[in-house]
Amino acid sequence: RKEVEQDPGPFNVPEGATVAFNCTYSNSASQSFFWYRQDCRKEPKLLMSVYSSGNEDGRFTAQLNRASQYISLLIRDSKLSDSATYLCVASSGTYKYIFGTGTRLKVLA
Amino acid sequence: EAEVAQSPRYKITEKSQAVAFWCDPISGHATLYWYRQILGQGPELLVQFQDESVVDDSQLPKDRFSAERLKGVDSTLKIQPAELGDSAMYLCASSRGEGTEAFFGQGTRLTVV
Numbered sequence: 299r300k301e302v303e304q305d306p307g308p309f310n311v312p313e314g315a316t317v318a319f320n321c322t323y324s325n326s327a328s329q330s331f332f333w334y335r336q337d338c339r340k341e342p343k344l345l346m347s348v349y350s351s352g353n354e355d356g357r358f359t360a361q362l363n364r365a366s367q368y369i370s371l372l373i374r375d376s377k378l379s380d381s382a383t384y385l386c387v388a389s390s391g392t393y394k395y396i397f398g399t400g401t402r403l404k405v406l407a
Numbered sequence: 408e409a410e411v412a413q414s415p416r417y418k419i420t421e422k423s424q425a426v427a428f429w430c431d432p433i434s435g436h437a438t439l440y441w442y443r444q445i446l447g448q449g450p451e452l453l454v455q456f457q458d459e460s461v462v463d464d465s466q467l468p469k470d471r472f473s474a475e476r477l478k479g480v481d482s483t484l485k486i487q488p489a490e491l492g493d494s495a496m497y498l499c500a501s502s503r504g505e506g507t508e509a510f511f512g513q514g515t516r517l518t519v520v
Contacts (some may be wrong), residue, residue, distance in 0.1 A: 304449075395452065395500075
């Protein structure tokens with residue numbers, strides 16, 4: 299079993315829709331969590347950190363559920379430009395910074 | 408805005424040849440990561456440095472791959488000999504330290520022919 303797992307998708311949604319992704323992690327020692335966005339053939343870019351109290355940045359909201367060991371990313375009012383792969387990261391106290399496989403999002407006009 | 412620098416951007420090499428990638432992290436970042444990413448998959452951690460020390464190289468194929476960060480600043484990842492299956496994007500990232508956000512360079516796209 300992979301340490302960090304994501305549904306690969308693709309999630310095909312119309313413009314303006316709300317879409318949510320989950321990411322599960324197996325290492326209960328994981329302490330820090332992040333979401334990245336990656337465009338095709340580009341490097342991952344940090345989207346947001348995930349705090350215990352949740353985190354919101356404009357149309358994006360990230361949540362952490364420690365009891366069930368997952369993090370989530372909610373995108374409201376999807377734009378065409380949101381089409382990308384979304385990668386989650388779980389980082390443990392032993393420095394490891396482990397990525398999930400990514401979830402592809404396609405926003406359709 | 409500070410960036411992670413990587414070179415070369417693209418590299419084509421024949422199998423059995425040696426190839427090297429270079430990474431210069433953001434100034435002051437103690438932690439440096441090398442990842443390999445195959446198209447359609449997430450980045451796979453190859454090696455992680457804290458300053459000049461390796462803290463995790465459990466996924467590094469040590470028979471052919473080596474990595475160093477001699478002065479705790481820039482780093483080199485080497486493959487010798489390269490194999491066809493090594494074709495991938497090699498990404499370098501850096502962070503201030505444990506549990507903090509990592510930032511990526513543009514990567515080196517390696518094609519082994």
